[in-house]
Amino acid sequence: MLGTHQIGAGRSTPFFNENLIRSLLVVCACLLFCSNASASPFTITEHLRGNDGNTVGLQLTIGEAKSELFTQTLQNSTASFQFSGPVALEGSGGRATIDANHWTDWHQFVVFPTGTLLPFGSGMLPQQSSAAPGQIAISGSDVRTTIDVAFAGQSAPFGLLPWADTQLAERGPGTPIFFPNFLADLNHNGVIDDSDKLFVGVNASRWIESPLSASVLPDGTIVSITNGSSASLPGYVFSTTPLVFNSKFGLVGTPPGTDVFAVGSHSSVAGAPEPPTVALLGLGLIAMLGFARNRLRM
Secondary structure, eight states, X not given: OTTEEEOSTTOEEESSOHHHHHHHHHHHHHHHHHHHXXXXXXXXXXXXXXXXXXXXXXXXXXXXXXXXXXXXXXXTTEEEEEXXXXXXXXXXXXXXXXXXXXXXXXXXXXXXXXXXXXXXXXXXXXXXXXSOTTEEEEESSSEEEEEEEXXXXXXXXXXXXXXXXXXXXXXXXXXXXXXXXXXOOTTOSSEEXXXXXXXXXXXXXXHTTSGGGGSOOOTTOEEEXXXXXXXXXXXXXXXXXXXXXXXXXXXXXXXXXXXXXXXXXXEEEEEOOXXXXXXXXXXXXXXXXXXXXXXXXX
């Protein structure tokens, strides 16, 4: 008979008893709790080939309120930031703690040491002796790519949307969105130095509709920018001053003139994957034990 075992001659006792079932239910509940506690709602990863040791900084924001500055150094060409628990934000209204699922936008930068050589379209710039054709040199103490990203809607009035729910609804769990970030030789002196301040903002509500958001633009890819935007990069805004969010116009800054920008790095954001195996195992065990308990009572 299923669910019984023999004790002595002609006697049987239920294989499952109430105490055993209670104990196993507690174990399953612990498995589910631990799997949910360890799951990361979002992972933001910076990718930069061949430049290990660069400093990467990241802040989660809701409007002007910002989290602490999280920093890492690139290892194996990546730096990943995972967020699963509460995050403290501070702004003009004081300090508040929010769940990681509720943040709306993020700011990220990569600092490039002087002397770094980056790919840049051959023949696009005056050539320097420090760089081979198709490369450009970093020359300065604080050269960085910066990117500010938010889901802000398709049209005015623009409003910041919770990142977790919006990305999962638009792209699904575990599927990343890729954001290329750019460098530019704004003063056309053949190197990228401290005076080449470029600020990049992205309205992800528009960018996610582009096929490019599902793949990686190779480092060094050249994009032509006119008055701070490009038809090939929907949702992207380029500025020579820090960008601010405006409900009428979205991300607002000081657009540079017509120029060529090169991809210096790229970021990817992935939502929480499907429930981990341990959680599915726990759910399956609970279902089996519930069935056994009903059989026992019968």
